[in-house]
Every structure is written in structure tokens, then in C-alpha cells.
Amino acid sequence: MLNALGLLKERRFMPLFVTQFLGAFNDNLFKTSMVLFATYQVFNDPKIEQSFNALATGLAILPFFLLSALSGQLADTTDKAKIIRIVKTAEIAIMLLGAAGLMVAKAGFWTLGLGLMLSAVLCLGAHSTFFGPIKYAILPQHLKTDEVLGGTGLVEAATYLAILLGTIFAGVLSVEGAAIMGICVALIGWLTARMVPAAPREGAVLSINYNPFTASWRLINATMHIPRLFLAICAISFFWTIGAVLIVTFPPLVKNVLTADPRVSSIVIALFSIGIAIGSIVINTLLKGRVSAKYAPASVIAMGGMVVIFSLMIRAWPAAPAGTLYDWVGFFQIPRAIPLVLVLMGIAITGGMFVVPLYTFLTTTVTKDQTARTVAANNVVNSGAMVVGTLLVLGASALGVTPDNMLFVVAGMCLISAWLAQKLHLACD
Numbered sequence: 109m110l111n112a113l114g115l116l117k118e119r120r121f122m123p124l125f126v127t128q129f130l131g132a133f134n135d136n137l138f139k140t141s142m143v144l145f146a147t148y149q150v151f152n153d154p155k156i157e158q159s160f161n162a163l164a165t166g167l168a169i170l171p172f173f174l175l176s177a178l179s180g181q182l183a184d185t186t187d188k189a190k191i192i193r194i195v196k197t198a199e200i201a202i203m204l205l206g207a208a209g210l211m212v213a214k215a216g217f218w219t220l221g222l223g224l225m226l227s228a229v230l231c232l233g234a235h236s237t238f239f240g241p242i243k244y245a246i247l248p249q250h251l252k253t254d255e256v257l258g259g260t261g262l263v264e265a266a267t268y269l270a271i272l273l274g275t276i277f278a279g280v281l282s283v284e285g286a287a288i289m290g291i292c293v294a295l296i297g298w299l300t301a302r303m304v305p306a307a308p309r310e311g312a313v314l315s316i317n318y319n320p321f322t323a324s325w326r327l328i329n330a331t332m333h334i335p336r337l338f339l340a341i342c343a344i345s346f347f348w349t350i351g352a353v354l355i356v357t358f359p360p361l362v363k364n365v366l367t368a369d370p371r372v373s374s375i376v377i378a379l380f381s382i383g384i385a386i387g388s389i390v391i392n393t394l395l396k397g398r399v400s401a402k403y404a405p406a407s408v409i410a411m412g413g414m415v416v417i418f419s420l421m422i423r424a425w426p427a428a429p430a431g432t433l434y435d436w437v438g439f440f441q442i443p444r445a446i447p448l449v450l451v452l453m454g455i456a457i458t459g460g461m462f463v464v465p466l467y468t469f470l471t472t473t474v475t476k477d478q479t480a481r482t483v484a485a486n487n488v489v490n491s492g493a494m495v496v497g498t499l500l501v502l503g504a505s506a507l508g509v510t511p512d513n514m515l516f517v518v519a520g521m522c523l524i525s526a527w528l529a530q531k532l533h534l535a536c537d
Contacts, residue, residue: 125262127300131199135232136274138229138286138290140377144279144373147359162356162498172237175237178318180481180483181316187307195235196297200295202235203291206232207290244263257395268460269382280371331485336535339535340469344467346528350497358511380456384456405533407458469532
């Protein structure tokens, strides 16, 4: 078997790898810049901050719910490389819109600026909806069977490395710098997309259903009756419900519980991304290229345990003096900062070990002419689960539940994910 890292030398993999890396970087650079700007410079109320983050997350998810069925159909009936090039062209326009929003908000026109930025978030969600099924579905078409798990692991690792770098740059760049970088990265991504090898349709021509509701229902109905796929999609969906809760909760938690500034918030999110990337590689090493859910139950149970430990640790966190926030130097001078970060990375590593094999199930269980639609069906269910997670945070916040207590909800969700993963393991391994 070709070593997974050896795929980085192959034209059948490297251009796609770089293109999706740049897209994930840009997506996270913009979203994090927007969230940090709103959290630290626009709003001054933890509930409003958490609600704004939930709104932004919901807008990013909405296109997955409405357009995943269409994106899966198009990807399975059209050259996937051609769609990638169209999507990357659209990204340039989206980043111009987002950059305009950042600059308008920076000039003090907050309502208009936030409106433009949220519009860009919605468009980025549509961008990811059409690119998402392709980045997984194209792998079985370009890679050998025993290379798919390694390729999937590299794609996941690169995605979270991109999130890491996007988060770091969002924390250190000025608003102007983030706007310019977003446009430049979109242009580079457009160039690398043109190098992705052709991935023409395999199988019969589809009659495309453009109705988002009936198409989604038919897509899910055609996929979820397969026990292996049903269990994998349910387990992944619970994982992303957990992810939605963490995404919405973390920035206000860092500001109001850890009393730290935007750079620390970026570092915390970045370290989380490093952990998921490490977990993606570790699980590929443990499984040696075999598609299996063997380690998934233990991984997500360990994740839940570490979430509980993290919640308990932040309760004893020494708050910064009134009216001030820790910078990154002051944050890491606190003795319990390193243990806190290690627990956070442990959450991320075990999360990566849990979810990567499940995505591989989606692309290896069905024929190559159905992979994009299978991933799209997963995206529809995942987006619904993330909406539930976002609404859960909004409802809990309205009831006065604090971010540190929301983490106990996450831990409970991990147990449900472990149960589903165990059923998948028993059914398929």
C-alpha cells in the first residue's frame, strides 16, 4: 500500500489536497475574524455574543440542509473537477463580499457591515455544500481501495490544519489584513483547482431533482435504509451536534470564563484544530488502512470524559482583574493553563479518532457513482443535527445556562455517539 503521506507526491491527490486546504483556511479565516470582531469590539453582553455566534453558525449550516441533495446529484452526474473550478471561482466573489463587510464594520457602520458579513457566511455555506461531497467522493475515483482511508485522513488532517492557521491569522491580523488575505487565498485556490485531474461521471445519467425538500427526502430515504450507512451517518451527526455546541460556546467561554483576549481565543481554537488533525493521523496508523469502527466507541467516551474534566477545570480558573483580559503571555503564565490546554487537545485528538473512520464508511460502502450523493445525504442529516445543537445553545442560554455547564451536555452527547459507534462496529467489523 502506498504510504498515506506518499499521496502528497501524486497529481491525482495533491491538487485536490491543496485546493480543499486553501478553501478551509479561507472559510475559517473569515468566520473567525468576524466572530472575534463582533465578540470583542461590537457586543458587550455574553448572551448577545453567544446568540450572534449561534446565528452565524445557523446561516453557515442552512445551505447544507437546502442544497446538499442538489450538490450530490450534480457531483455524481458531472465531472467533479469541473464543479470544483466553478465553486472556487465563486469563492473569489464571496471573499470580496466578506472583505467589504469587514471594512464597512471597521468604519463604524456596524449594522450594514455585520449584514454583509453574515451574507458572506451564508454564501460560504453554499460554497462548502457544493465542495463537501466532492472532496470525499472524488477519493475513491482517484485512489486505490487501500489508499482511501489514508487519503481521507490526510484530507481531514489538512482541513483542521487549515482551521488552525485560519484561526491564528484571524487572531493576529488587522481587519484590513484579513480582508486582503481572504481575497488572495481565494485567487490561489482558483489556480490550484485548475490542476485537479478530471473525475468524470461513472454510471447512468441522473435526472436531477431541483426541489430542495423532495430531493433531500429522496436522497436520505435512498441512503438511510442501508444499516451500515444509517449507523455511520447517525454517529457522525451526533458528533457534529457536539461540534455545533462547542463552536457556539467557545468564543464567549474564552472571553467571559477564562477572561482572555482574542489572541488567546484564536490559540485555543487553533490547538483544538491541531488535536483533531493529530487524531486523524493516529487512527489511520492504528487501523493500518482498514475501514473499521473498532476504536470509535472508546475514542468518543474518552472525549466525553475529557470534556467533563475541562468543564471542572475552568470553574476554578482565576479571573483577570476587573475590566481587563489576559493576553497570551499572561494566560500561559497561569500554572493551570498548560494542563487545561492538554485536556483540550485530548478532546480534539479523540474526536478526530472517532469521526475519520466513519467518513470512510460513507465512501467505501457504496459504488463510485453514488458516493457524492451518499456524502450529500450525510451532510443533510448533519446540518439538521447542527441546527439542533445551535438551537440547544440558544435555548439553554435563554434559560441562563452558562458555557461551562453546556459542556456537561456535550459529555452526555458523547455517550450516545459511543452507543451508535458500537452498534456500527458490531454490525460491520
